[in-house]
Amino acid sequence: MKCIFCDIVAGKMPARTVYEDDQVVAFHDINPQAPTHVLIVPRAHIPRLQDAAEEQATLIGRLLLAANRVAERLGLDRSGYRVVINNGPDALQTVYHLHLHLLGGRRMSWPPG
Amino acid sequence: MKCIFCDIVAGKMPARTVYEDDQVVAFHDINPQAPTHVLIVPRAHIPRLQDAAEEQATLIGRLLLAANRVAERLGLDRSGYRVVINNGPDALQTVYHLHLHLLGGRRMSWPPG
Numbered sequence: 001m002k003c004i005f006c007d008i009v010a011g012k013m014p015a016r017t018v019y020e021d022d023q024v025v026a027f028h029d030i031n032p033q034a035p036t037h038v039l040i041v042p043r044a045h046i047p048r049l050q051d052a053a054e055e056q057a058t059l060i061g062r063l064l065l066a067a068n069r070v071a072e073r074l075g076l077d078r079s080g081y082r083v084v085i086n087n088g089p090d091a092l093q094t095v096y097h098l099h100l101h102l103l104g105g106r107r108m109s110w111p112p113g
Numbered sequence: 114m115k116c117i118f119c120d121i122v123a124g125k126m127p128a129r130t131v132y133e134d135d136q137v138v139a140f141h142d143i144n145p146q147a148p149t150h151v152l153i154v155p156r157a158h159i160p161r162l163q164d165a166a167e168e169q170a171t172l173i174g175r176l177l178l179a180a181n182r183v184a185e186r187l188g189l190d191r192s193g194y195r196v197v198i199n200n201g202p203d204a205l206q207t208v209y210h211l212h213l214h215l216l217g218g219r220r221m222s223w224p225p226g
Contacts, residue, residue, distance in 0.1 A: 033224035050181045050190060061174030064198075068163045071200075077163060080201020084225045085177075087184075088193020091221050101225070108204050111146035112197045112214070113225040 005041045005097035018073060023059055024066045026102075035105025036074050036081070040066050047096040049087040067102045076104040084112065118154045118210035131186060136172055137179045139215075148218025149187050149194070153179050160209040162200040180215045189217040197225065 007013035008027060015027035018038055029037040042063055046052050052060050064083065071081050081104035086093040092113075120126035121140060128140035131151055142150040155176055159165050165173050177196065184194050194217035199206040205226075 049177065049196065050184065052178060052181070054175075054178060057174030057178055058171045059174065060177050061170035061172065062167075064162070064173050064177060065165060065167060065170055068165070071163065076203075078201070080199075080203035080206065082204040082226065083162065083198040083200065085196040086193075086221075087196065088191070090189075090193035090217055090219065091195040092223055093193065103225070104203055106203065108199070108226040110205055110226055112216070113195065113221040113223055 003045060003095075003097050005039075005095055005099060006045050009041065009043045019066060019070045021062075021066070023062055026066060026070045029101070033101075034103040034108070036076060036103065038070050038074070038102040040070065040100040040102060042098060046098040048093065049085050049098055052098065063098075063100060067100060070102055071104065074104070076102075079104060082108050082112065116158060116208075116210050118152075118208055118212060119158050122154065122156050132179060132183045134175075134179070137176055139179060139183045142214070146214075147216040147221070149189060149216065151183050151187070151215040153183065153213040153215060155211060159211040161206065162198050162211055165211065176211075176213060180213060183215055184217065187217070192217060195221050195225065 008015045019026040026040040084101040132139040139153040197214040
C-alpha cells in the first residue's frame with residue numbers, strides 16, 4: 001500500500017529534511033502550524049503509536065529524542081517546543097505512518113487542540 | 114527541590130493512578146482538557162524532554178508506550194488519542210518533571226494549541 005512517509009524515507013518523494021539517522025528521518029511539514037513545524041518519523045512503517053510493540057521501546061525513544069536534536073539544530077532549545085502524536089480518528093491522525101509533530105517558534109496555547 | 118510529580122511517584126501526594134510499572138506512573142490530570150486527560154511520568158526526575166540522555170532512549174520509549182496501555186485500559190484504543198509533551202516556556206511547560214499528556218474522549222482540533 002502506498003505510504004507517503006515511506007516514500008520520503010526512501011527518497012522517492014522530496015522533503016525538506018532537517019535530520020536523519022539510521023532509524024529516524026525528520027523533515028518540515030508542508031502545512032506548518034507554527035514558525036517551526038517538523039515531522040519526525042521512523043524509517044520502519046509503523047502505522048500508529050498503538051501499533052508499536054514493547055520490543056520497539058528503544059526505537060520509539062529514539063524517535064522522541066530525535067525531537068531534541070532537531071530542536072537544537074533549529075535553535076528552539078531555549079525557547080521551547082511542543083511534541084504531539086496523533087493516534088487514530090479522534091486525534092485527527094491523517095497519515096498512517098507514525099509521526100511526531102515538533103512545533104516551536106511561537107507561544108503555544110492550551111488546550112492542545 | 115520540591116517536585117509535585119516526585120511526590121506523587123513516592124505516594125506522598127494523592128493522585129488518581131490509572132497505570133504504573135517499575136519505571137512509569139500514570140494518573141488523571143487535576144485540570145482535564147478532555148473527557149480523558151492522563152499524565153504519564155517517569156519515576157526518575159528528568160526535568161524536561163530535552164534533559165533526557167540518549168542512554169535513556171528505552172525509558173523514554175517505555176514512557177510513550179505506556180500511553181498505549183493507559184488508552185487500552187480507558188477504552189480509547191478504537192476512538193483514538195493525542196499525546197502531547199510540552200518542553201520549555203513556548204510550550205507552556207508548567208511542572209518541570211517530564212510528563213506526557215494523553216487526551217481522548219472527544220474529537221481534538223488542529224493546530225494543537
